[in-house]
Amino acid sequence: MSQVSKSRPLSGLLAGYRPLQGVADEMIDPSGVVRPGWERLLRSLDTLGPEKLATRFARANQYLHDAGVFYRVYDETGTQEREWPLAHVPLLINEDDWRAITTGLAQRADLLEAVVADVYGDNRLVRDGVLPPDLIASNPEFLHPVAGIKPASGHFLHFCAFELGRAPNGQWWVLGDRTQAPSGAGFALENRVATTRALSDISGAMNVHRLAGFFKDFRDSLQGLIHDPAGRAAILTPGPNNETYFEHAYIARYLGIMLLEGDDLTVSKGRVMVRTVSGLKPIDVLWRRMDAAYMDPLELKPDSWIGTPGMVGALRQRSVSLVNALGSGILETRALLAFLPAISKALHDRDLALPSIATWWCGQEKERQHVMDRLDQMMVGPALSTRLPFEDVQATVLGAALDDAARQALLQRLKIDGRGLVGQEAVKLSTTPVYVEGRLEPRPFVLRVFAARHGDGWSFMPGGFARVGFTLDTAAIAMQRGGQAADVWITSSAPVRRDTLLPREDDAFRRNVPGTLPSRAAENLMWMGRYIERAEATARILRACHARYAETANAELPLLTEMRDHLKPLGIDLDEAIPNGLLRSIDGAMLSAGRIRDRFSPDGWLALRDLSKTVHRFQGVVSQGDDGTRAMTIILRKLAGFSGLVHENMYRFTGWRFLEIGRRLERGIQMARILANLSRHEAPEGALEMLLEIGDSVMTHRRQYSVYSGRLSVLDLLALDPLNPRSIIFQLDALKTEFSLLPQREAGAHMPAFSKDVLRLHTQLAIMESSELTADTLDGLANEIGALSDTISDLYFA
DSSP: OOOOOOSOOOOGGGTTOOOOTTSOBSSBOTTSOBOTTHHHHHHHHHHHHHHHHHHHHHHHHHHHHHTTOEEEEEETTEEEEEEOOEEEEEEEEEHHHHHHHHHHHHHHHHHHHHHHHHHTTTOHHHHTTSSOTHHHHTOTTOOGGGTTOOOTTSOSOSEEEEEEEEOTTSOEEEEEEEOSSOOOHHHHHHHHHHHHHHHHHHHHHTTBOOSHHHHHHHHHHHHHTOOSTTOOEEEEEOOTTSTTHHHHHHHHHHHTOEEEEGGGEEEETTEEEEEETTEEEEOOEEEEOSOGGGSOTTTSOTTOSSSOTTHHHHHHTTOOEEESOTTGGGGGOGGGGGTHHHHHHHHHSSOOSSOBOOEEETTSHHHHHHHHHTGGGEEEEESSOOSOTTTOTTTOEEGGGOOHHHHHHHHHHHHHOOTTEEEEEOOOOOEEEEEETTEEEEEEEEEEEEEEEETTEEEEOSSOEEEEOSSSOGGGGSGGGTOEEEEEEEEOSSOOOOOOSSOOTTOOOOOOOGGGOBHHHHHHHHHHHHHHHHHHHHHHHHHHHHHHHHHHOOTTOHHHHHHHHHHGGGTOOTTSSSOHHHHHHHHHHHHHHHTTGGGSOHHHHHHHHHHHHHHHHHTTTOOTTHHHHHHHHHHHHHHHHHHHHHHHHSOOSHHHHHHHHHHHHHHHHHHHHHHHHHTSTTOOTTHHHHHHHHTTOHHHHHHHTSSOOSHHHHHIIIIIOTTOTTSHHHHHHHHHHHHHTSOOOSTTOSSOHHHHHHHHHHHHHHTOOGGGOOHHHHHHHHHHHHHHHHHHHHHHTO
């Protein structure tokens, strides 16, 4: 450990801080003296005082809230999104200690690469008796279909994570290896951003190493694996229901590469292709974030609906590089930790620089007896589990905590067949300070360190993140069980390099072709536009109805009865102040946006979340009449704010066109339907005034038709006026423009079918007189506009 400070202990935040007996503490050495680096941090925090400190920590929390950082939690009630739990005080490690850690981990990463290459290749370790065959043959992470396949990149491992803990004597242990689809790098970056928001002046003064250089190097490494000039690198996610989906989207946005799901991909002639609105495009590199077994339902897990049929076949063709290679999850086998020291000697003739936590596989008689004899000093858990001791707390038991019956049952199980179990030394994790109600308290932690292949070596994220216990119980470290996450500062005695992902002035660049938009993303963008526009149309109708109810207090007013019948087929109950149909439209927009988080700006997401929370908060609280009118005005204002953000800030690429198409389709449909209903000769009294309100055209109508106003003038303004952004013909004109700019998909066609259809509709409407617009004509127009959506879907999304 680092050399300790000779200064006297500090007061303030440190007052009352008591390291645990027999446990190493990262801040206080065994003699009670504050370690170097920590003293400077504590003095800075004390200088701020409790009020300013609380304000700064609240600023970090607000950033995480605004950015929509969440972690999906699974329990007996289902799933829910938990806001990211930041432990505000960073963990400090000086760069000398860090250098020793990363040197040891680089050696370990090379060893793991050699192990997985042997397991899926020559199998010398099993043949020579270094590795028991049972740990391979019976391991669900050993994927028989990929045996013998050599990765196109030349390596099985490109991105790894390691769980570290510190022993009471100061030695770092490796608690587990993450090679399947390591998570947390994006969360580490968000931890850094949030912590810097609160403590930027302090981190700058302490020369904290930056994280951007690590991500830049890894992005460059991914791009370096592309072998086809037309090829792309992408991140493969299981989808929005995955517990770390936010991170997948965040990393994709941060690195500027596509985020894909298995259904976005297809295998054609041995090549992995992504379905885009411009047709199939080749994918050369996939950074996979899903477990390997789900990758290919043809050759791996047959009931996987998130994989891509034929993926293993593409690997055989060596046409795609996977990061990490399929089958690398076998390295997370807990029992493997027991054999790594011998494997290191056998393969590299050297000891592990960073030892693993002491582990004994109970499939061997001598080791099983050792675990049984020392059960009180052991944790016992599944041998093949890919979970770490502090995550799989239900499957792993502490021998000393067992009652007599449980103890005897475990001993009996070990005697009968211990091959499925391992014993591990019951470790005492070191502690780091956390901020609890104005004071610091020690809590156990596990450090996660990230490594990325860079050329022939490894680069390390200078910090990673620490999972910190909510209580002194090590089980509470797991994120699923209430644990917190702390930023990790690697501090230097000299100024550090200010790395950034921004290009240098003379860097070469390649602008991606807009047509590379995946079809799934385009579909979600179009439907998000439709849902938002549908919500706005509903809110305008509801506001007009609430206003009339407020004037008359008569729910059976003929006009309200008419609107009740109009809304019922749309799933909207006018007798509810905030009907479920409105919530469904907002929820639909949220769902569509959530599926394309990598293509959605944080400001847009924040505005949409705010809108959703507002509508849900109003339900059950707002009453009909004036209260409902005000609520709808607030909702419409938030809808306008969201639409304004999108319209003013979103890059006019292909995705924006599909969003705009969705909005124009839905506005045209909604306007045609409401006109068909309320412009009839037999419509109730006040119908025309309501139409103008719903169409946001009251003032325009007064200016345009000062001499004559009536049914025909309303139809003229809301259906036929090309300058009115609410009119039907305005929507068709906008659709004509957007359709003409979509990628061409029909080979040899002079004009796509949907462009012909919208041109025909536009021409028919343009030559009509308002007197020709009957209810049947308008209903038919609504249906034909709706059919345009189906045509677009069949061509671009199927």
